Amino acid sequence: MPCLVIDRVSKSFGGVKALDAASFSLDAGELVGLIGPNGSGKTTLINILSGHLAADSGSVALDDEPISGLRPEVLARRGVLRMFQLTRAFPRMSALDNLLVAGCALGLPQHEAHARALGLIEDLRLTRIMHLDAAQLSGGQLKLLEFGSCFMVPPRIALLDEPFAAVHPTLKEIMAGFIRRRHAAGQTFLLVSHDMPVIVELCPRTVCMNAGRVIADEATRAVLADPVVIEAYLGEAAI
Amino acid sequence: MAGGIGTGDRLRAEFVASFVILLLVAVLPAFVTNAYWQGVVVVSMYFALLAVAWNILAGYTGQFSLAPAAFGMIGAYTTGLLSYYYGTGAAIGVPAAIIVSGGIGLALGRIVLRLRGPYLALTTLSFAEIMRLVISNSIDFTRGDLGLNVLGIFEERLAYYYLILAVLFAVQAGLYYLLRARAGLYLRAIRDDEIAAASRGVKIVWWKTFAFTLSAAICGLAGALYGHFAQFVSPELGLLSQTGIVISMVVIGGLGTLVGPVGGALLVYVLSEFLRDVGNAQLVVFAFLVIVFARFFRQGLWGLLLAAVGFWRARPVAPSPAAK
Numbered sequence: 001m002p003c004l005v006i007d008r009v010s011k012s013f014g015g016v017k018a019l020d021a022a023s024f025s026l027d028a029g030e031l032v033g034l035i036g037p038n039g040s041g042k043t044t045l046i047n048i049l050s051g052h053l054a055a056d057s058g059s060v061a062l063d064d065e066p067i068s069g070l071r072p073e074v075l076a077r078r079g080v081l082r083m084f085q086l087t088r089a090f091p092r093m094s095a096l097d098n099l100l101v102a103g104c105a106l107g108l109p110q111h112e113a114h115a116r117a118l119g120l121i122e123d124l125r126l127t128r129i130m131h132l133d134a135a136q137l138s139g140g141q142l143k144l145l146e147f148g149s150c151f152m153v154p155p156r157i158a159l160l161d162e163p164f165a166a167v168h169p170t171l172k173e174i175m176a177g178f179i180r181r182r183h184a185a186g187q188t189f190l191l192v193s194h195d196m197p198v199i200v201e202l203c204p205r206t207v208c209m210n211a212g213r214v215i216a217d218e219a220t221r222a223v224l225a226d227p228v229v230i231e232a233y234l235g236e237a238a239i
Numbered sequence: 240m241a242g243g244i245g246t247g248d249r250l251r252a253e254f255v256a257s258f259v260i261l262l263l264v265a266v267l268p269a270f271v272t273n274a275y276w277q278g279v280v281v282v283s284m285y286f287a288l289l290a291v292a293w294n295i296l297a298g299y300t301g302q303f304s305l306a307p308a309a310f311g312m313i314g315a316y317t318t319g320l321l322s323y324y325y326g327t328g329a330a331i332g333v334p335a336a337i338i339v340s341g342g343i344g345l346a347l348g349r350i351v352l353r354l355r356g357p358y359l360a361l362t363t364l365s366f367a368e369i370m371r372l373v374i375s376n377s378i379d380f381t382r383g384d385l386g387l388n389v390l391g392i393f394e395e396r397l398a399y400y401y402l403i404l405a406v407l408f409a410v411q412a413g414l415y416y417l418l419r420a421r422a423g424l425y426l427r428a429i430r431d432d433e434i435a436a437a438s439r440g441v442k443i444v445w446w447k448t449f450a451f452t453l454s455a456a457i458c459g460l461a462g463a464l465y466g467h468f469a470q471f472v473s474p475e476l477g478l479l480s481q482t483g484i485v486i487s488m489v490v491i492g493g494l495g496t497l498v499g500p501v502g503g504a505l506l507v508y509v510l511s512e513f514l515r516d517v518g519n520a521q522l523v524v525f526a527f528l529v530i531v532f533a534r535f536f537r538q539g540l541w542g543l544l545l546a547a548v549g550f551w552r553a554r555p556v557a558p559s560p561a562a563k
Contacts, residue, residue, distance in 0.1 A: 050438060076440030088435035090428050092495075101428040104421045105440035149439055 002064075003028040003188050004049070004157055009058035010212075011044055018044040020212035021058065026157065031179070031189045033203035033220060035196070037233055041212040042192045043085055046161050049190075050082040051075040062156065077106060079156025081149075083163055085192075087142045091135035095126055095145050098134055103152035113152065120148040125174055140171040147175055157188045164195045176202060196224065208232065250423070253497035253541070254415040260502055261408050265401075274396050276512075281396070281468055283508035284403045285311075288461035289481075290488045290500030291410055292454040297486075298495035299418065300450040301430030303360050306347070307458050307485050309367035312477030314340045314459025315466035316374060319387040322466075329392045329467045336463030337456045344455020348448045355433075364479070371477035386473030389466045399468045406464060407501070410457055415497060426450055430495075480522070484508075487525045490532050493539030502540060 002025040011019040019041045026032050034042050047053040049060060051072040060068050067075060090098050096117055103113030121130050124144045129137060134145060143163060150158050160179075164172045179202060183189060193199050199206060199220060206223045208216040210232035216223045223229055264284070268277060293307040317339040318332025351362050374381050381387065393399055417423065425446045428436040437443050466472040475481075484507070492503020507525060514521035536543055 052434070052438070072434075072437040073440050073442050073444075076438060081440075082438055084435070084438070088432050088438070090431035090435065092431050093424075093427055097424060097427075101424050101436065101441065102439040104424055105428075105436075105442075110421070146435075 001028060002026065003030070003062065004190070005061045005064075006045070006049070007059050007061070009045065009048060009055045009060065011041075011048060011053065011056050017212045019048070019055070022209065022212060022214050023058075024207050024214055024217050026188060026190060028188055029183075029186045030205065031183045031187075031191065031203050033199040033206035034190055034192045034209065035194070035199060035206055035223075036209035036215075039211075040209040040232070042209055043161055044212075045209070046082060046159050046190075046192060049075075049159055050080055073105075079153075080159065081151075081155035081157075082159040083143075083146050083150055083161055085161040085165065087139070087146050089134040089137075089142050089146055089149075092133055094131050094133055095137065095141075096121065096130045098145055099148055099152055102149040106153040108153060116152055120151060123178060124148050140167045143167050144171055144175065147178070151178075151182070154182075154187060157190065159190050159192075161192045162194070163191070164193055164198055172198070200224070250415065250418055250497060253499075254411070256541070257411055257498040257501045258408075260498065260505065261404065261411070264404055264505065268397055268400060277396050277400055279509060279512050280505070281400050281403055282465070283505050284407050285461050285465040285468075286485060286488060286508050287407055287501050287504035288403075288410060288464075289458055289485045290492070290504045291407075291414065292457035292461070293482075293485050294489050294494065294496075294500045295414070295426075295450055295454045295457070298489065298499070299423070299426045299430060300447060301433075302351075302447065302450065303356065304451075304454070305360050305364040305479070305482055306367040307454070308479070308481035309370045309477045310340045310344060310455045310458030311462035311465070311481070312374065312472075312474065313343060313370060313455075314462030315389075315472040315476050316381065316387070316462075317459065318463040319389045319466050319472040320381065322389045323387045326390070328390055329463070332389075332467070333460065333463045336459045340459025340462070341452050341456030344458075345448060345452040347455070348451025351451075352444060352447055367477060367479065367482065371474050374477070375474040381474075384474060386471055389470050389472055391470045392467045399464075403464055403468070406460065410460075411497065411501065418497070422446070422449075483522075484511075484525070487529045489539075490529050491525075491539055493541030494537070496538070496541045499539050499541050506540070 005025040006023055008021040008023050009019055010021050022041065022045060036042050044053065048055045051070050054069055059066055062078060062080065067078065090101065099117035099120060100113050103116055104110065108116065121127055126141065126144060129141060134142060137145065147163055163175055176198060179189060191203060203220050205218065206220040207214055208223050208229045215232060216226045216229050264280065267280065271277060289307045289311055293304065296302040296304050314336035317336040318329065321327045321332045321335055347366055351359050354362055375383055425441050428441055429443055429446055433443055462476060488503035488507045489500045491507055493499025511521040514524060532539055
């Protein structure tokens with residue numbers, strides 16, 4: 001049963017078509033990779049799915065209910081949680097408080113939020129820095145913290161925009177392991193990444209976008225071998 | 240789990256410090272028997288209420304409003320007009336002032352919801368000046384710059400002193416419990432990054448409007464009490480320079496802390512009395528202090544105090560087996 005259905009979503013910025021009738025869907029429990037060259041519309045799509053941008057046309061449905069045009073906080077409460085490509089945390093709040101915001105805002109009782117935050121902090125190996133303000137954390141630790149914020153309440157779908165970008169391999173492995181475990185437990189993910197080895201390793205299925213359109217949507221290895229995808233990344237072969 | 244959620248220890252230290260300050264204020268009349276100086280402390284507590292209210296917005300929610308004095312004026316005129324036309328006392332006037340200023344704050348809060356930084360500051364500044372000019376020019380209704388006489392509550396100055404002190408303490412205590420609970424988490428999250436807060440499910444529209452309304456209502460309460468104390472209200476209460484004083488108090492005391500506005504207001508206002516003889520030199524001094532604090536000591540006097548305590552604790556001592 002499809003969990004998220006994206007149907008002919010278009011979005012233009014001035015004369016630039018960032019999304020051009022992009023369509024695909026995710027089944028509940030799927031872990032789908034979203035790849036494409038820079039400027040292909042991946043982040044624009046994530047912004048529309050999470051309510052930070054309004055689509056010009058087309059529709060998005062979550063569990064058969066239309067969710068286009070809902071505000072980010074409403075979507076978060078419906079279970080659409082995201083990570084930002086450029087990390088967003090609360091710099092003057094401790095790492096623990098950062099997680100508590102996410103837990104409490106999604107309706108957890110305070111003691112429950114506290115217990116879950118401590119669990120996530122241990123899972124993501126942030127125990128040493130849990131009482132430091134987010135402003136004092138490294139870039140990688142911030143990514144982990146934002147990543148953790150998405151799982152205080154298991155979301156209906158987690159939209160992860162470049163979680164592995166500019167992150168130390170050890171931290172990357174912590175996140176990848178976490179994604180694997182949650183996926184095995186039935187969590188639905190849409191994972192944007194430029195890191196092909198990770199996509200191959202984690203995602204059974206991958207969607208590739210170019211110039212705002214979906215140009216491939218099948219098993220990950222097949223997508224990466226697709227001449228259209230290779231052409232999008234490397235440009236046309238010289239004749 | 241002990242002590243609420245979030246950064247509980249920090250908040251508790253700030254609350255205890257402000258409690259100590261208010262305790263000192265409570266015993267002060269035993270030593271300062273001069274009615275004039277007791278009056279100075281009463282006015283400084285009026286400013287402390289405005290400063291506390293402004294700090295909810297600027298310090299905890301990241302909304303830089305320039306309207307605290309205007310909301311104080313609205314509260315003062317609410318009870319002033321009721322007193323002037325209907326002869327009502329504080330029992331009706333003060334709650335009415337809270338409701339009217341809170342209601343106007345709610346409306347303004349909804350209007351400026353999407354505005355940030357300089358745009359929010361300019362819009363609230365325009366609002367403040369418009370309100371002042373409307374009151375100042377509605378001569379038939381408000382007597383304009385002549386001001387209004389307001390019924391007093393007590394005969395004794397000390398009674399006002401302890402009434403306003405009790406109100407200030409109640410507001411501080413209420414705020415402490417509010418900030419310790421979820422509201423504190425949400426407001427600080429909105430201050431730090433509104434987009435991130437929304438994406439984690441925080442109802443930013445609701446909480447920003449709540450902060451704006453609460454802040455305006457506290458200003459209105461302060462203004463109404465001041466009106467009954469002074470037994471006179473005038474449009475001068477809403478002057479931008481009054482807001483400037485409030486901002487300087489919070490910045491000097493410590494923006495975004497519970498104790499900063501209270502300590503800053505009492506200190507700045509009482510000290511400014513000493514500078515009164517030299518005319519407007521007080522404004523020059525405070526403007527200079529605000530620049531120095533904003534540039535070098537973002538956490539204000541409270542931050543300096545914490546740094547001093549930290550320095551003292553970290554001083555080299557004889558090695559003890561318990562040291563980590």
